[in-house]
Amino acid sequence: MKEILSGNEAIARGAFEAGCLVACAYPGTPSTEILENTIKYKEINSSWAPNEKVALEVAIGASFGGGRALCTMKHVGVNVAADPLFTLAYTGVRGGLVLVVADDPEMHSSQNEQDSRNYARFAKVPMLEPSDSLECKEFTRLAFELSEQYDMPVMLRSCTRISHGKSIVDLGERVTGLPQPKLEKDPAKLVMLPGNARVRHPLVEASLQKLSGAASSMAINRSELRDSSIGIITSGVCYQYVREVLPDASTLKLGMVNPLPYDLIREFASRVDKLYIVEELDPFIEQQVRAMGIDAIGKELISLCGELTPGRLRSAFGLPQPEAAPAEKLPGRPPNMCPGCPHRGVFFALNQLKAYVTGDIGCYTLGFMPPLSAMDTCVCMGASIGMATGVTKVVSAEEQKKVVAVIGDSTFLHTGINGLMDMVYNNSPATVVILDNSITAMTGRQDNPASGFTLMDEPANAINIPLLCKSLGVKNIRIVNPLDLEETRRVLAEEMERPETSVIITNKPCVLIKRDDVFQKGPVYAVDSEKCTGCRACLKIGCPAIEWRPAGDGSKKGKAYIDPLLCTGCDVCRQLCKFDAIGSR
Amino acid sequence: MNEQITNVLLVGVGGQGILLASEILSEAAMLAGYDVKKSEIHGMSQRGGSVVSHVRYGKQVFSPIVPEGEGDILFGFELMETCRSLPLLKPGGTVVANDLKISPPSVLMGQELYPDGLVERIKARFPDFMLLDGQQMAGSAGNVRAANTVLLGAVSRKLDIAEQHWMKALEKMVPSRALDVNKKAFQLGREYK
Numbered sequence A: 001m002k003e004i005l006s007g008n009e010a011i012a013r014g015a016f017e018a019g020c021l022v023a024c025a026y027p028g029t030p031s032t033e034i035l036e037n038t039i040k041y042k043e044i045n046s047s048w049a050p051n052e053k054v055a056l057e058v059a060i061g062a063s064f065g066g067g068r069a070l071c072t073m074k075h076v077g078v079n080v081a082a083d084p085l086f087t088l089a090y091t092g093v094r095g096g097l098v099l100v101v102a103d104d105p106e107m108h109s110s111q112n113e114q115d116s117r118n119y120a121r122f123a124k125v126p127m128l129e130p131s132d133s134l135e136c137k138e139f140t141r142l143a144f145e146l147s148e149q150y151d152m153p154v155m156l157r158s159c160t161r162i163s164h165g166k167s168i169v170d171l172g173e174r175v176t177g178l179p180q181p182k183l184e185k186d187p188a189k190l191v192m193l194p195g196n197a198r199v200r201h202p203l204v205e206a207s208l209q210k211l212s213g214a215a216s217s218m219a220i221n222r223s224e225l226r227d228s229s230i231g232i233i234t235s236g237v238c239y240q241y242v243r244e245v246l247p248d249a250s251t252l253k254l255g256m257v258n259p260l261p262y263d264l265i266r267e268f269a270s271r272v273d274k275l276y277i278v279e280e281l282d283p284f285i286e287q288q289v290r291a292m293g294i295d296a297i298g299k300e301l302i303s304l305c306g307e308l309t310p311g312r313l314r315s316a317f318g319l320p321q322p323e324a325a326p327a328e329k330l331p332g333r334p335p336n337m338c339p340g341c342p343h344r345g346v347f348f349a350l351n352q353l354k355a356y357v358t359g360d361i362g363c364y365t366l367g368f369m370p371p372l373s374a375m376d377t378c379v380c381m382g383a384s385i386g387m388a389t390g391v392t393k394v395v396s397a398e399e400q401k402k403v404v405a406v407i408g409d410s411t412f413l414h415t416g417i418n419g420l421m422d423m424v425y426n427n428s429p430a431t432v433v434i435l436d437n438s439i440t441a442m443t444g445r446q447d448n449p450a451s452g453f454t455l456m457d458e459p460a461n462a463i464n465i466p467l468l469c470k471s472l473g474v475k476n477i478r479i480v481n482p483l484d485l486e487e488t489r490r491v492l493a494e495e496m497e498r499p500e501t502s503v504i505i506t507n508k509p510c511v512l513i514k515r516d517d518v519f520q521k522g523p524v525y526a527v528d529s530e531k532c533t534g535c536r537a538c539l540k541i542g543c544p545a546i547e548w549r550p551a552g553d554g555s556k557k558g559k560a561y562i563d564p565l566l567c568t569g570c571d572v573c574r575q576l577c578k579f580d581a582i583g584s585r
Numbered sequence B: 001m002n003e004q005i006t007n008v009l010l011v012g013v014g015g016q017g018i019l020l021a022s023e024i025l026s027e028a029a030m031l032a033g034y035d036v037k038k039s040e041i042h043g044m045s046q047r048g049g050s051v052v053s054h055v056r057y058g059k060q061v062f063s064p065i066v067p068e069g070e071g072d073i074l075f076g077f078e079l080m081e082t083c084r085s086l087p088l089l090k091p092g093g094t095v096v097a098n099d100l101k102i103s104p105p106s107v108l109m110g111q112e113l114y115p116d117g118l119v120e121r122i123k124a125r126f127p128d129f130m131l132l133d134g135q136q137m138a139g140s141a142g143n144v145r146a147a148n149t150v151l152l153g154a155v156s157r158k159l160d161i162a163e164q165h166w167m168k169a170l171e172k173m174v175p176s177r178a179l180d181v182n183k184k185a186f187q188l189g190r191e192y193k
Helices: A007-017 A033-038 A052-064 A077-091 A117-123 A133-150 A194-215 A236-245 A262-271 A284-291 A310-316 A343-352 A363-368 A383-394 A409-425 A465-472 A485-497 A537-541 A572-576 B018-031 B079-084 B118-125 B134-141 B144-156 B163-173 B176-191
Strands: A002-006 A022-025 A045-048 A069-074 A097-103 A154-159 A165-170 A222-224 A227-235 A249-254 A256-258 A274-278 A356-358 A403-408 A431-435 A476-480 A502-506 A525-527 A546-550 A558-562 A582-584 B006-013 B035-040 B050-058 B071-076 B089-098 B129-132
Touching (some): A002 A007, A007 A033, A007 A097, A007 A133, A007 A154, A022 A052, A033 A045, A052 A069, A052 A077, A052 A097, A077 A097, A077 A117, A077 A194, A117 A154, A117 A284, A133 A154, A133 A165, A154 A236, A165 B018, A194 A262, A227 A236, A227 A262, A227 A284, A236 A249, A343 A363, A343 A403, A343 A431, A343 A485, A343 A537, A343 A572, A356 A383, A383 A403, A383 A409, A403 A409, A409 A465, A465 A476, A465 A502, A476 A485, A525 A558, A537 A546, B006 B018, B006 B079, B006 B089, B018 B035, B018 B050, B018 B144, B050 B079, B071 B079, B071 B144, B079 B089, B079 B118, B089 B118, B089 B144, B118 B129, B134 B144, B163 B176
Parallel strands (some): A022 A045, A022 A069, A069 A097, A097 A154, A227 A249, A227 A274, A403 A431, A431 A502, A476 A502, B006 B071, B089 B129
Antiparallel strands (some): A165 B035, A222 A249, B006 B050
């Protein structure tokens, strides 16, 4: 049967067909939908972990128990999971283990565009790279087989255009006859003490060498000889751009990017007059090909930054561009917090209090955007709290009062909790705001250990965040309603003034939350145009439901208008109006 | 069957139902026997940002994104976003646009005005231009939220995909309780002159 599947759906399907028993992940664009699709297969136990390190450790345990296991994450997630990954390479597996990493060249939804292929080489782990959804499915199946055959974890690298692109896939059946998982002790292989690890490391090198030899005859590494004047080595989505833009060129399509098939590369290079490497981001293939003593052109033509497109590839090869309409000068349309978002009032108050805000990763990173403009740093998941501690170590006592870390519930549980331990332990005077909206919102509203439900939608323990903070030793814990501007501002001001660690926890849910008993829309608000003086105070919160309507006489005058289809009745704008012009309809 | 690749761009604002429309189009193209690829960006764009979805079909499709300046049809759900994506279209390409303006943050806050004369600007560059009021037509089909399906109906006339495949795709992709309204909305768009 044929279906149109996204790369992420196809990876989930591939895991199902491969007989995978366990899938574990922390959500991260563009990888999130893989686990949201493995739940369609009841044979796979799918779960969200609090972070990528735990997700990989769960998959490792399932593999050591003898079952096939899938773990998925975005590129930066591998930074968090790197610790178990590097030693997993030494232990190898029992049941096949596949780690899917989805890169985000162009940073459509990420803070950096690191190239995960380097991790495969660094950690000494094989890596496959599919070029479309069909290959996503087939390569996932193959990755499980290779993992068991070579006793190694196998990485599968996707990217935004593969994970979120769709193409036609032939569905297959789930394999049967895999060994039944059971406990089996094998400490020499699975206990990585120096004595055991010293024995394992040479085995890893030998396996990689063996795999590199075998790779030259693997069907996924494919030499396609056409015009011999130009030969291009490429992989992943770049292969598609090469075929689109340079249809006559010979190509060596690499389905496995680590280890490289050296014999096949040498043979291909000998058949073409001029060799090019087309790859996004780092010169990963190029440097290894050059190290083989083969002359190749790569990053001289193609940028180290951003994603490739057919047009960019045309430019790189000096091909003519089609005559296109010039770009129109238009107002931008950046993303914005939703109408009724409970984060808005907090950032409004932080802006008013002129706080120095160490930020974190989530919807609330949009607190950076004007008019809220209340975020001063953002580095990685969980970093806000540690950064706040660090800032207070170097600035004056007066400036210390301005330092506030903001972090969401899911990000706090991901890696923020360690930062808070440190803040209390080392007695930082900073203030932490945990924006608890009861969901992992930015990636599309996933459950987490504090939301009370699992990925499979089963009721689960919900971590009590205030009690957790208390047990970490935080003495000053305040809970505020972020839709009450006066209360939010007052509590923030009090805790910022206090010369010891404080935690403020907001208690309103995300407006997009799926369970309808959690968020309820209030009465829709409207502006009384008789009373509205056009002072623009309500525009300072940047709510998408509030629109400035110019008087139309060329003056700066006008009035505010609330779109009844967008308003959720959060009441925040009413609190800003000094003229009592905003109220429920 | 047309062996050439047809490049369709669906553009608008997050939340307008663009992804569903592009799913229906992709499904219909597959049912008509074409190879199909589709690509778009999720994530940040869901929070009210610009959305561009690429759908390509033909005998064999390589790139999942439409090469710049090779779009055959631009299918705009919102006027400013339609105008923003014109550079993706080939000269002489077709524009089907929804007569709808959604103000971006800078306009909502009164810092900028929503640009004037967009329809004229589009028409001047792309004379093969069709403008329709998707919301009003969807309303007459029974639900203003089916505006994306009205537009899809209008675009469908420009594409080499038989009506039966569109109907099958709608049946597969649209929830059954909304199917009748969506079929009606699709027909209104398809018959619009």
